[in-house]
Amino acid sequence: MEISLGIHQLALPIPNSPLKHINCYLIEGNEGWLMVDTGWSTPTALDSLQAGLKDLGLALEDIAGIVLTHAHPDHFGLAGHIKQAVPQAELVMHRWESDLIESRYVKFAELRDKMAPMLLRHGVPHSELRMLASASMPALKYVIVVYPDRVLYGGETVSTGVHNLEIIWTPGHSPGHICLYEPVHQILITGDHVLGHISPNVSYHVQSGDNPLGDYMYSLRKLLHLPVSKVLPAHGEVFSDLRARIDQILEHHERRKAEIGQTIASRPLNAYEVACRIIWNVSEIDWAKFSPLLKRAAITETIAHLECMRWEGRVERVVERDLVSYVLK
Numbered sequence: 001m002e003i004s005l006g007i008h009q010l011a012l013p014i015p016n017s018p019l020k021h022i023n024c025y026l027i028e029g030n031e032g033w034l035m036v037d038t039g040w041s042t043p044t045a046l047d048s049l050q051a052g053l054k055d056l057g058l059a060l061e062d063i064a065g066i067v068l069t070h071a072h073p074d075h076f077g078l079a080g081h082i083k084q085a086v087p088q089a090e091l092v093m094h095r096w097e098s099d100l101i102e103s104r105y106v107k108f109a110e111l112r113d114k115m116a117p118m119l120l121r122h123g124v125p126h127s128e129l130r131m132l133a134s135a136s137m138p139a140l141k142y143v144i145v146v147y148p149d150r151v152l153y154g155g156e157t158v159s160t161g162v163h164n165l166e167i168i169w170t171p172g173h174s175p176g177h178i179c180l181y182e183p184v185h186q187i188l189i190t191g192d193h194v195l196g197h198i199s200p201n202v203s204y205h206v207q208s209g210d211n212p213l214g215d216y217m218y219s220l221r222k223l224l225h226l227p228v229s230k231v232l233p234a235h236g237e238v239f240s241d242l243r244a245r246i247d248q249i250l251e252h253h254e255r256r257k258a259e260i261g262q263t264i265a266s267r268p269l270n271a272y273e274v275a276c277r278i279i280w281n282v283s284e285i286d287w288a289k290f291s292p293l294l295k296r297a298a299i300t301e302t303i304a305h306l307e308c309m310r311w312e313g314r315v316e317r318v319v320e321r322d323l324v325s326y327v328l329k
């Protein structure tokens with residue numbers, strides 16, 4: 001689907017995910033096309049990519065460059081395959097995402113071993129620990145590992161010869177997340193940073209930094225005054241009112257913090273206890289029926305809110321016998 005002159009959207013399927021699709025973007029250039037995000041590495045996603053390219057009269061060989069908004073499996077998975085098919089295509093991503101590839105996808109056992117004590121400190125019972133610490137392991141098979149040819153820091157312009165795209169560093173959902181801004185047509189490719197239909201997961205974990213939700217909210221505010229006519233997200237529909245959507249997401253997190261604050265108003269609770277008590281807006285409403293990945297995301301998202309509130313001076317952290325609890329000030 002052509003979104004703007006020379007900018008096409010390709011929706012590739014994500015198996016077993018409520019997100020269903022990832023939107024990749026193909027941007028016309030003078031010497032080949034630039035692809036933004038790549039999809040999971042599955043035969044169906046690869047078939048969809050090839051069919052989508054064919055509809056445009058293109059093949060994999062016409063991809064001259066790949067930019068990843070971040071290195072989560074749904075964005076990064078097929079990059080290795082494309083690089084194998086077209087080695088001269090330049091792969092670029094933010095420096096911090098590049099730094100996380102080895103631990104996420106190669107030495108993942110080490111990461112899992114760090115994850116377990118972190119979850120334990122935040123109240124996860126021993127009986128659930130192993131399952132939750134390794135909850136993201138199944139996604140590993142959807143990634144072909146590849147390293148970037150060049151890293152970005154934010155502020156650079158990636159040019160295709162037809163379009164110039166400014167790189168905006170937007171940490172929060174992932175430490176090295178970037179958005180791409182095309183100023184002539186006022187188009188913003190937002191990856192998972194701003195989605196129209198859901199608020200992206202922002203989790204505290206061993207690689208997130210100490211205040212990922214604070215980073216995320218800062219990264220949202222950074223985009224508030226950018227002239228944007230079309231927002232091109234990685235999941236869901238294209239939309240136009242960026243400012244209204246940012247306000248909604250910021251409000252959502254403030255409401256969430258207020259709700260979390262109520263649960264710890266009278267006595268300290270750990271993040272696991274808080275996550276069991278607050279309402280999650282998902283189809284599997286019963287906490288006991290949450291999948292391990294969903295449960296872990298709920299816990300690490302709760303920690304992100306609690307830590308953000310701590311840095312805002314609203315919450316106190318109490319550490320007793322290596323167990324972390326929080327109480328409203």
Ligand SMILES: [Zn+2]
Nearest residue numbers: 070072173192
């Ligand atoms: Zn993501």
Ligand SMILES: [Zn+2]
Nearest residue numbers: 072074192234
């Ligand atoms: Zn995604």
